[in-house]
Amino acid sequence: MTTRELKLFGQPAILGPDGATPVRLKRCALLLAMLASTPDGMERATLAERLWEEGEEAARLRRLRRLVFEARGLLGEDALPEQSGRLALSDAWRAHCDVARYLQQYHSLIHHGGNVSAPVPAFDIVQAARAPLLGDWAFDERTQAAEWLDFQRTAQSSRCRRMRDKIVASLLAQGAHDDALRMMLADIERDRIDEAGWEQAAIMLFNAGRDEECIARYRTLRGNLFEALGVEVSASFTRLARNAEARLALRNVWGQSRPRTSYTDAGGVYLAWQCFGAGKTDLLIIPGFVSNVEMAWEQPELATFLARAAREFRVIMFDRRGVGLSDRTLEDPSMSTAVSDVLAVLDAADSKSAVVFGASEGGPVAIQLCCAHPQRVRALCLYAALPKGTASASYGSALTSQQYDLWRERLVADWGTGRSIAAFAPSHANDPTLNDWWARLLRLSSSPGTIAGILDQLRNIDVTALLPCVRCPTVLMHRRGDRAVRIEASRFMAASIPGASLVDLEGADHWWWLDDVDVLLGRLLALRDGVESLENGK
Structure with a gap:
């Protein structure tokens, strides 16, 4: 099993003992992302069509062969096994690929009702997935490649929120309120318009008696939403902030008594x-x-x-x-x-x-x-x-x-x-x-x-x-x-x-x-x- 890591969130690279080797070809990184996203692999013809829409199928398949050769040169000859015309990412590399681990964790937590037995590693996976898939790389917006990447990035953000909420809920159920709050606060900083997440973090701060921080989160999100979308914060979040302001004002004047x-x-x-x-x-x-x-x-x-x-x-x-x-x-x-x-x-x-x-x-x-x-x-x-x-x-x-x-x-x-x-x-x-x-x-x-x-x-x-x-x-x-x-x-x-x-x-x-x-x-x-x-x- 390889000791190297395939990193596809953020700028694509292969991480090893001697440092990071960047994946320089955009379509090579895209090929690896597609295979990492499909545990059972994909047909060569489907891959070729998604990667290149122009030209005849035979020409697209020739390009794919060259791209597979490039990928195997980076990862190893056994990294992309093929069976009955389907290419896949090997099990060894799936275990050391951030996208594959992220999707496996997601399906375990959300679709199969898995327990969060190790919340910190699970949360680390969520945090890694907060970086955009393939970093800032883009493809011609009219192509299937661009559509696939855009869809994956949108789904990625939604999945991260659901995974985070599952992890935080598990920690709260275990009574680990400080750990749950710490994870929530760390995550919302990566998603500046996640109103539900910001409000949940503010509720947790309010319940912990940290009124100033609760109010600060409200004001920050309000600015973020107005700047990005031109909308106001929810009425429930506004009520929470007002309650925090009132409690803070009371405490500043005469402590907890009235x-x-x-x-x-x-x-x-x-x-x-x-x-x-x-x-x-x-x-x-x-x-x-x-x-x-x-x-x-x-x-x-x-x-x-x-x-x-x-x-x-x-x-x-x-x-x-x-x-x-x-x-x-x-x-x-x-x-x-x-x-x-x-x-x-x-x-x-x-x-x-x-x-x-x-x-x-x-x-x-x-x-x-x-x-x-x-x-x-x-x-x-x-x-x-x-x-x-x-x-x-x-x-x-x-x-x-x-x-x-x-x-x-x-x-x-x-x-x-x-x-x-x-x-x-x-x-x-x-x-x-x-x-x-x-x-x-x-x-x-x-x-x-x-x-x-x-x-x-x-x-x-x-x-x-x-x-x-x-x-x-x-x-x-x-x-x-x-x-x-x-x-x-x-x-x-x-x-x-x-x-x-x-x-x-x-x-x-x-x-x-x-x-x-x-x-x-x-x-x-x-x-x-x-x-x-x-x-x-x-």
Whole structure:
């Protein structure tokens, strides 16, 4: 048995004790590749036709004889045995040919259900097969030779992926997670647009707690796919990356734990609140009609924003009375009560003044707080907020009473199902993870009867007369296609609040923590820095 190796993946060569002898004739290498790919050999006439299409059959067979002579000169007289007009690669050379070993391994693992008893050698075969068959050599694209080579190279890539997955799955089943991950990471570097492989590697990194590497793989693949194919990464891979970002952000702020939920008594009603972060300036978040301070940390994008904000602010957030973890009560539903509740939370957090962020239905409360207690509000940011619950003769940027009643009826009827996500986050409506979270948030934060009463209260809110009285730095943000609250509401407020600025954002999602968090956080930081500059200048 020969001690030399026939290498056909990459630039063809014969490897021996004295080094590598290149296979210089392209068709000689092609002949050897064809024979290595067919254990039973091939008819001389078939080989000749694939190698040369032009000329008579007799001429093609003469050329084949010369080529066989060349191959035997390289490998030895017994390297290409012939029987009944069929040429083959000898068993000795098949055992020492990378293509033949690769195909044998493939059929054993995939077609015959073979076990991966020796994963490292099997993986080495896969890695060798990641180099193109016959390297960068090419043939006239109109010939059978070119078609055969192109087909083999395409099949080669697919086979490598399947073999790798079989090897990795076997290692995982054996509990060899580190070895499986090491092999997966090594292999995907050889196939830059293998999305399934990159995602599987990222999942394994995520499960190992290596969030930074998981995110890095996602970003690299995203760039590879866009550059090579002009397409985006799958939704499942994107969700995985967001989960990794959220977990990393949380860990960077306070390790594996989450902020503790506290309660404060607001006139006999207990309000759930959290306070976290290392910043010197307080940021108060006033939520919309429904919230849950603990479930907020289960949504990756929202958790990421909160963790990032905690690096710059001392963040205070709470659940309004009647929803979330606060007391389920509808007593005394006036706007002044809502403001008193905010003051109770600020006092419990020992906050003298804060940058106030009012989202959606939290906007009117923020505006009332700003006007009634200006010393507690350093700056104001309103996101997709509204100054009035329903339209009137002087304010047309809201639903009419009849439209509001219909919207309320549908929302209550669908409570806890998540179907309302189409109105609040249409671009993410097909995200099953977000749908599940939203449905759970609704169920755990209120009931149909309770939320119906809250919505009855919200229809009557009206702070339009207070807008000219706002005297703190104010910025409004709104997506142009928002279906839940029309952007005209923010345009109306921006025109009515002295010195206010409006940031129009692309998109139709109502939730502030989706997609534009960099812009939002930047605006909040600008408000903080602007206020501090004014205060330092006094």
